[in-house]
Amino acid sequence: MTEFLIEVQGLRKSFGDLEVLRGVDLAIPRGELTGLLGTNGAGKSTLIRCLLGMLRPTGGTASLLGCKSWDLADSQKSRLGYVAQDVQLFPRFRVRDMVEYTAAFYARWDANLVREQLERWGLPESKQCGVLSAGERQKLGIVLALGHGPELLILDEPAASLDPQARRLFLESLLQLAVDGERTILFSTHITSDIERAASHLAILQGGVVRLHSEVDGLKDRVKRLRIPGGVGRVQAEDLPGVLKWCEQGGVVQATIDGYSQESAQRLREQRGVEVLVEDLNLEDIFLAFH
């Protein structure tokens, strides 16, 4: 039986009249590295904060590690790692003090791993947190979240402040963490290339609901753009499965579909007598197609 570390059912969250989440359904099993993709203001941070028990859902349920998010106990939280979008540190603390401060909360703390990570990220232990750049703060936040070896790691736009080199390093770290298949990771982002590089699964949050939750590789196989020259008037949207985007230009039909198969393309050729050119899409195209 599949063990889901994150389970969200019909989750709704409103701030006054503004309904940010409108019934989110999401289930992430153990060992999955999921990228949560959404535009700015899509509700990614709100969803994560509901998951962490910071915000009380207006409706529906959110569970983490088998426990209701609102009632997370210390035992669940000690298995949880979190990196906020804006990592908050004590400005007067040095990096090593911040590490010690965090370490003191956990019975199991891998000091060697933390030291290695600090070195790897180029974070001097003697540097004051107050003078760290946004990227360095983010790096330190990530290191701190890893120190106790969390089973579930939730990161809210962790790479937003990182430079390309650091981002690549970060993504490599994520892959290393996920390699044993025991650690579950959810990270939100609006940078599709990050997900493409690191995530095994993708969830797209749009309009307050999860429009898509799928394996990244399978998604790329499933979502394709079909170019049909001379297709205008001869091919209708109903002829294609899961049309996400439909465009007619200069007699050419361009359709982005979710649910592509060679058989369906062949069937279209045969039934409508048109030429069908199949184009692969990157995640950015796919993400845009869903909007």
Add this chain to the structure above:
Amino acid sequence: MVRIYCVLKSLLYLFWWVPLLAIPLFGVQYMLMSAIRAPLTVSEGTEIDDRSEELVGGYWSVVDREYLHSRNDVNEVRELRKKLSSAGTLVFAFSAGLLEQYAKELLTESESGAGADIRSLLGDVRKMRFVNCGFTVGDWEIFSQLSDLEVVEFHGVKRTSEETSEEYVQSSAAALSRLPRLQTLLLTGESFAGVGRMPELRTLGLELWQVESFLAGDVAARFPRLETILIRIPTEGEVSAGVYARLRGVSQLREVHLWSGDAGSTGLLTRHLDNFRRQLPGLSVQRRDWGLSFEDKCLWVLLQLSLAAAAYFMLCGVLETASQGMNVVIPGVCRAHQQVLVMMYLLVAGAGVLLAWCLGVRAWLPVLAPILGMSLPTTLLDAIPGRLLRQPMLLSGSLMLGFSVTLLIPAALYFDNLYLCAAMNGDDTVLNLVLLCLTAGTVLQSLPALRRMPKHLAEWGQTSLLVVVSGGTSGPGLPAVNSSLLQSDLADRLRSGTAMPVLKSLLFFPVMAGSQFLFFYGTSDLAIKSLKSSLYWLGFLPVMLIAQKHSIWQMHRSRLWSDFVLPCSRTEFWLALRAAVFRDLRWFYLAAILLPVAVVPFIHSGVEIRSARSVLQFVLVWVVGSVGVCAMHHGVLCRIVAGSWAGWVSGVPGVATIPLTICAQGLVIVRGEAFGPAAVLSLFLFLTGCLLQWKLRGWLESAEYPSKRIG
């Protein structure tokens, strides 16, 4: 880098042997203080400090004395007499014809069948002292009846205008001659020309000009036991050959003490000392010194040594802290983190007891010393937020305190401060009250703080919080965590971010205090035209610090929610946050409530209360209102930090404080106006505060975090 490390390490080794230097250094300090001890400065014989011409030894004997003024009637004298011990001194100050007045009052009582004579009133007093008093012939008559007197001092005593000089001199001489038990007599004043036989007189104090007339004739027959003469020499006084001759004529004389009564005439006095020693080779001629006795000096040495040792251990603690950062193990018998602290506290407490006994302090105060000695550091350790600040602040603070105390006590002795003497002896009611409150408060505070001590100590060794609070060992499994301890420790953690601003605020404290003083001095002066009311500014310092802490917590709240995901349950987190805010502010709250109350007696003294109500009622109104405001403030601040209320709500307790502040300024307390509305307001604030506190836990536990205001 390696070189720096080696240098530091060498320094640490060197400092480990600091006791070899520290104790002699403190010894030198003691000797220096003894050496520079000058004769006591003469003041103008004020009512408060009139020991300038003290003849009787015993530095702290002044405490056991009661003062009589012309406004005291015989009933009050009886009351004062009850307070005085059998060895105590009765002081007549700035009065004229007082004994005669008492005799008349006693006579009136006697006629009504209830009275008695002067002996029944003052007959058993053994020590009397007259300061700037006027005497009549009648006074001398009555004085002569006090035949039990053993010590009498006359400072600036003069005759009243009714009598002739001759009558006065004769009556004074006759009166003094009728005191058979008199052992010590000091005479300074305008008309003491001679006295008759005094069989028990051992010590005689005179002005220079009196010496020849007093010691004329057969001195051995008049004063068979006279061994010591104290002579006051005027600043520009010259000693005639006759004086030396008279002194040489007193065969039983052993010691001559000289004093000038003028601190600026040390050089002159030295010259006189040389002359006296030359002229009176068989006598011990000394400068009059009110120094400590041999026993006192022994105690002082012990005290200095114990303080030196305490300072040494504190120093070791500081160095050990640094050494741990460098992974240096200092050789020696003590490990700073455990034994040194305990030893340090024991030594400080022991030194406190020694000090108290050394100063002749009564029984109950020395008992406080060890209690405070043990509980205060524990409380302090717990009160300072954050490991990074706690450790250096506590240790360096203790170090500074140790040094300050060591310097302060000799300085206090050197300046011969009577107030300190009285205060240390428990004679100051306000101070007693403050000390008792402080002790009770710290003991109550230290009980829960003691439970957290292992955590604080282990913190310095970087042990996991969970392991420490559960008493377990760091292993693969999670230990079972004691929930209340975790909350408490979490509260401590949550305060970590406020540590540095606290330090900053402490550094700016003198500046803030000064400006606040000036402000409130002005407003209070305007309010009731009383300078004493400006003492109330003390009450505003904690209020100001509360406001500053408030802003620190508001700034800190965006940081706090990052800790929300740390391993603790929702309930634990909120309870810890509530405790953290309270723990950070509790001393300021306590000070805000108690300081104004403590200064009420100062304001009250000399100001007529126009209301029929007692001070106690006003104090009660103030305390109830202040407790309400503090409870309100704490509740409001918790909700602001939790993000559920906007920052501007914090102004509510502030606005509510304003009317209470006006009360504190004295309008109500002194004038008694608007007592009713003030009482209602206080009650309202109290109830609001209680209500807020009652609802707080529920509000916090249902709070979203961070709220949209932050997020």
